[in-house]
Amino acid sequence: MHTVWKGAISFGLVHVPIKMHSATEDKDISFRSLHKECGMPINYAKTCRHCNKEISPEEIVKGFEYEKGKYVIVKEEELEAIKPDSAKTIQILDFVDLAEIDPVYYQKAYYLSPDMAGAGAYNLLLEAIKQTGKIGIAKISIRSKSSLAAVRVVGNCLCLETMFFPDEIRAISQVPNIPVQTTINDKELDMAKMLVEQLSEPFDPAKYTDDYRIALTELIQQKIAGQSVDIVSAPTAEGRTNVIDLMAALQASLDATKSAAMPPSAPSTKKKRTAKAKGNVS
Secondary structure (H helix, E strand, O other): OOOOEEEEEEEOOEEEEEEEEEOOOOOOOOOOOEOOOOOOEOOOOOEEOOOOEEOOHHHOOEEEEEEOOEEEEEOHHHHHHOOOHHHOEEEEEEEEEHHHOOHHHEEEEEEEEEOOOOHHHHHHHHHHHHHHOEEEEEEEEEOOEEEEEEEEEEOOEEEEEEEOOHHHOOOHHHOOOOOOOOOOOHHHHHHHHHHHHHHOOOOOHHHOOOHHHHHHHHHHHHHHHOOOOOOOOOOOHHHHHHHHHHHHHHHHHHHHHHHHHOOOHHHHHHHHHHHHHHHHHO
16 A cells, blocks of 8 residues: 555654555546547646746746735745644644544545554554544644644554644535524424434445446446447557658758759859840841
């Protein structure tokens, strides 16, 4: 399993070296944008509209737009200098009950594995969390993004879930058309509650599938198996180079033909002298 972050968890004076691995994977089917005429994938180059040219990575800097069309540039070394301690260490700030955290705060889950000689401290933290039923609230920085995090136990593994900060959660008051007061018919409510009870059962994640992704996969496989007219092959790089070379050769041939067709300068001078001599004789 690929390591996406390496550091340590600290709680109190305990230091737990860990490696972090993504607990989820995106199985969404992605499409490339192709040129309809030849099937070549479309490139999206980074260009400057003012200079009207393509920009190399070395020419790109980070800028924050503080007013429309005005930016403050922040250098990479300046960003490095203000990196928090959470860039290398997951410091547990508090332990709380899982039920106290609204799921709206959760972002992405990661599995944590012990690193080097950290198995003892890892097991200590795992058992302490498991037996107390608490989860740790910490701060972490991943790829220049600072997040809150919840450290909990999944099976026999520590799991970290990145979380939004409170000021990143929009207030419910911003949601339009939320009723201030609700008036419900008692009989309708009783029937609705009865229906909820009838549909209630233990959570089994295995019963839920992405039907759209399955149907899309089947559609693609059917096209491949039947060699549909929608199957295209992008031109190779060698093929494009040959076209360019051929054009250059044709242009050179045309230039050479034009040069050969032009009359030399010496004969034209001789004709003028001959005409002049004839005029003198007459």
